Structure formats: C-alpha cells, structure tokens
Amino acid sequence: MKIGIIGAGSIGLLFAAYLSKAFSVTLYTKTSEQAEIINQNGLYLQDGGDLQSRVRIQALPFSNWTGLEELTIIAVKQYQIHSIIHQITSLEFIPHNLLFLQNGMSHLKLLKNIPATNIFVGSVEHGASKINTYTVSHNGKGAINVALFKGSNETIKEFGELCAAIDFPITLKEDFYNMLINKLIANAVINPLTAILQIKNGELITNTFYFAAVKKLFLEISFILNLEEPIKRFRDVLRICKKTGHNQSSMLKDLEAGRRTEIDAILGFLIEEAQEQRKTATNIESYYYLIKGKEKDRRRVN
Ligand SMILES: NC(=O)C1=CN([C@@H]2O[C@H](COP(=O)(O)OP(=O)(O)OC[C@H]3O[C@@H](n4cnc5c(N)ncnc54)[C@H](OP(=O)(O)O)[C@@H]3O)[C@@H](O)[C@H]2O)C=CC1
Numbered sequence: 001m002k003i004g005i006i007g008a009g010s011i012g013l014l015f016a017a018y019l020s021k022a023f024s025v026t027l028y029t030k031t032s033e034q035a036e037i038i039n040q041n042g043l044y045l046q047d048g049g050d051l052q053s054r055v056r057i058q059a060l061p062f063s064n065w066t067g068l069e070e071l072t073i074i075a076v077k078q079y080q081i082h083s084i085i086h087q088i089t090s091l092e093f094i095p096h097n098l099l100f101l102q103n104g105m106s107h108l109k110l111l112k113n114i115p116a117t118n119i120f121v122g123s124v125e126h127g128a129s130k131i132n133t134y135t136v137s138h139n140g141k142g143a144i145n146v147a148l149f150k151g152s153n154e155t156i157k158e159f160g161e162l163c164a165a166i167d168f169p170i171t172l173k174e175d176f177y178n179m180l181i182n183k184l185i186a187n188a189v190i191n192p193l194t195a196i197l198q199i200k201n202g203e204l205i206t207n208t209f210y211f212a213a214v215k216k217l218f219l220e221i222s223f224i225l226n227l228e229e230p231i232k233r234f235r236d237v238l239r240i241c242k243k244t245g246h247n248q249s250s251m252l253k254d255l256e257a258g259r260r261t262e263i264d265a266i267l268g269f270l271i272e273e274a275q276e277q278r279k280t281a282t283n284i285e286s287y288y289y290l291i292k293g294k295e296k297d298r299r300r301v302n
C-alpha cells in the first residue's frame, strides 16, 4: 500500500519512520530544501533513550503531491489545514483516502466540504519531538485511534491490520465525535497547564498543587461538555498524562519555538460551547488568555 504523509514535523516524521517498515511512504515537506535533506540523510528515529534507528524514505515538496497514494495522512497543525484543503480542491483527481490527525475539534467543520472518497480522523496519544529536519524522538508510546468521518472503512481496516504487524497499533473507533472529544479533554487539561507552567506532562500528576489545578480545570470541562462517566474520562486524562510523562506537550514546544499554538482549536472550541449553553467558563477563559498572551510575547521575542 502506498502512503503519503503531509507535514514533516514531530508527528509526520514519527509516522513516516514507523510506517516505512510496512508501506511505501512518501513524506511531503513544506519546502524542497527539507525534502532534499531527508533524502540525503535518511530518517532517524530515537526511542527516547539511547537507541536510534535509520530508515530510508522518499521525501518530496508538498507542491508535488497529486493525491494518488491509497492513503494520505495529514500531519500539519490544525491552523495549517487551509493550505492543504486549497491544494486538494485543485487536484486533477479526487483523492481516495485522507486521514487527518489534528488535535482539537474546530477542523471538523472544514472537513465537511473536502472532495475525497473517504475521510478519516485520528487522535494520537504518542509523544514525539522533531529534533532536526530528519530526526524525531519518540518520547512516549500511546494509542492511535482512527474513526470514519465520511465514506467507507475498507482501506483503513486493511491499513490497521498491516500496522498491527509492525507494532504500531491503530484502533478503529465507531464514533469519531466521541473519540475526538476524549482527546480534546486530555489536550484541554494537559496542554495549557504544561505550557504555562513550563513542565513536562508527568509533573501535572506528581506535584500535588498542580494536580489540584488539573482537577479544577477538568471539572469545568466536564460541566461544559455535560460529560457522562466523568470519572472514567478523568482516568483517561491521567493515563495519557502518565504515558507521555517525559514529553513536553505540543503547546509548550510551540511556545518555546515562538510558534502559534493550537489553543483556538482546543480551549477556543470549549469557550464557544460554553457560550452556546450560556455557561460560565472562568478557568478555561483565563487559561485561554494566558496562552494567547504568551503566544504574543514569544512571537515578538523570536
Ligand atoms: N507532537 C506531538 O507529540 C503530538 C502532536 N499531535 C497533533 O498532531 C498535529 C501535528 O503536530 P506536530 O507534528 O507536533 O506539529 P509540527 O509543527 O511539528 O509539524 C507540522 C509540520 O507540517 C508542516 N507544514 C505546514 N504546512 C504545510 C504544508 N502546506 N505542506 C507541507 N508541510 C506543511 C510544518 O512546517 P513549518 O513548521 O515549516 O510550518 C511542520 O513541519 C497537531 O495537530 C498536533 O496537535 C497530537 C499528539 C501528539
């Protein structure tokens, strides 16, 4: 099976490194220079410790993507999807299978009008960091869940079976909304708190005072989303936090690199939900503004 991956950041490099064990992978980078560097050096995967492996994959600039692979995985940030959609709508052929891996929920409305036979969404619970253009560190193993958004499931089932064989398990979920909400809750708790406190994910649990803030924020999210089984959902958040304990959240990494964060897709989504239900969201709004403020600060410095 031919797989295309768009975006050579942390998740794109991680997926490319693992999937190349079973598939013919083409990684689509933002620039030709990035593609050239990856083609020259190969792709290095660090396991978070001392082990490092190297694979060879094909890299091409995104402008060369024609949508002909059986499955294309979109691994750009939520706010970078527009440029991908623009390219999809100008392709000569309708792509067969597209899998979107973004955190947050606000990209769902964008996916409705994309011309593609089948569209899937995924939630990634692994922790990964791009070290340089051709090296990625796998900082925490977790689940990858995928669900159908539009069309039919056959290709993704076949893909999932092949992924199981290379120890990169993908779980097919029935209900995309539920799946993404679960991940949104984890990101809404973990990402802003770790980014503001500048700590790794695991410290949210080990420090009792940070943990008190985790509980307060979760309770507010639970109230806004009218969560059923809140204790089970809270345990899911703690599980992800522990599994990625040594990871810096993507929001912390974004702030440190002076990049835009995905706060609008995460807490922004919850603020809109609260407004629609005329509920107050004091913690969520405060953390939203703090991250926006930090974004403004860091981007000025960089
Ligand atoms: N990192 C992690 O541990 C986790 C991340 N996620 C989610 O996965 C998604 C991807 O995150 P992550 O990999 O960390 O983000 P990164 O910013 O590391 O990677 C995104 C990459 O896509 C590139 N890109 C942007 N636009 C285009 C384009 N038009 N064509 C080709 N490439 C493009 C970016 O280039 P440039 O930087 O030059 O703009 C960047 O290299 C996010 O939604 C994130 O929330 C989920 C779980 C864990």
Ligand SMILES: CC(C)(CO)C(=O)C(=O)O
Binding pocket: 103, 124, 125, 126, 127, 186, 187, 190, 191, 201, 240, 244, 247, 248, 249, 250, 251
């Ligand atoms: C799973 C987790 C919390 C890993 O850090 C993540 O999704 C992120 O950082 O965005």
